[in-house]
Amino acid sequence: MKLIPRNTDYAVRAICYIAKKRPAVVSVAELVKKIKIPRPFLRKILQTLNSEGMLISYKGKGGGFRLARKPEAVYLTDIMEAFQGPFKLNECFFKRKICPDRNKCCLKKKIDSIERMVYRELRSITLGSVLRGH
Amino acid sequence: MKLIPRNTDYAVRAICYIAKKRPAVVSVAELVKKIKIPRPFLRKILQTLNSEGMLISYKGKGGGFRLARKPEAVYLTDIMEAFQGPFKLNECFFKRKICPDRNKCCLKKKIDSIERMVYRELRSITLGSVLRGH
């Protein structure tokens, strides 16, 4: 029932820090010092964030990461999906056999509606809103 | 990000079947035949449902399980909590250090509100509503 695993959590912390330092390039070394996350794990996380287009990386001496988009354009759901795959709360309870018609199953409708609701709410959270504090 | 694991799912299927057969006593043997769930796993699940007060069990020949309460009084959240523990979607992202004041943290507020929302919606689903189909 955990909505947010560790890597997503770390990712949000890290990206927040990087966002605050905009437009500076932030190295893993600095991040490790500031927010306490195991270094190799954080590296992997940042690489993902980079490959998903939320960060831009700079190799070589003086390199590091900076935000690829405006904070307002970085949705929490993007970060979640980068680590947890497409947003899907659950498959349905009775697949076939028991529910005669899937399109009319009220249980499925309810669960689906909850999923949309959660998604919509999470979608309203952006890096920008977190930084601004509302 | 999975809201409902296998045992909860199985539990709902089983309890639905038992509810439909009310007030008859249903044996594991019958359940296994009707809904396809591995027998020992199903037994464990029914034992939990029994110990949580949602089913009443009868030992000995001709024994089995029947619903302990009216279907309207069996909430989906009860079943979920029986298998998944207390309803808690996630701990907060930045515990201390980063968020200066936990009570004012907007991110936490949002996530908490999502959690309450989901809970309220799930709470509106009872065995009764599922059986009636709305």
Add this chain to the structure above:
DNA sequence: AAATAATGATACCATACTGGTATCATTTGT
């Protein structure tokens, strides 16, 4: 009373997932 058919309790097990480590290659600034 014995046999049988049911659940109760509980210990065990295989696999997958989560969280994390380690290593080497590549790029860039000095």
Add this chain to the structure above:
DNA sequence: ACAAATGATACCAGTATGGTATCATTATTT
């Protein structure tokens, strides 16, 4: 050339999930 950074990738330990197996207990039937 060297140092400082990330890229890519393979590996690993611990835990959770999903499931099995076994024996004890209880109730019915004969």
